[in-house]
Amino acid sequence: MANVVLNVEGMSCGHCVSSVEKAVGNLGASAKADLASKTVAVDYDDRKLSVDAIKEAIEDQGYDVV
Numbered sequence: 001m002a003n004v005v006l007n008v009e010g011m012s013c014g015h016c017v018s019s020v021e022k023a024v025g026n027l028g029a030s031a032k033a034d035l036a037s038k039t040v041a042v043d044y045d046d047r048k049l050s051v052d053a054i055k056e057a058i059e060d061q062g063y064d065v066v
Contacts, residue, residue: 001046002043004044006040006051006058007039008039009064010063011038012035017033020033020061023057024057027049028049029043031043
């Protein structure tokens with residue numbers, strides 16, 4: 001297992017957090033978004049999933065990974 005913390009712009013409410021966490025979860029990873037720090041901590045299997053794929057899933061929800 002690997003983990004990464006991504007800075008995400010555009011999250012402003014609980015729905016945003018749910019949207020990001022669900023999008024990452026759909027990839028088979030576990031995510032914990034934090035509105036205060038504008039970050040998303042992701043635990044994932046780096047043999048099956050790349051950081052780029054995680055970023056893309058978040059960006060597909062309308063948020064910017066910076």
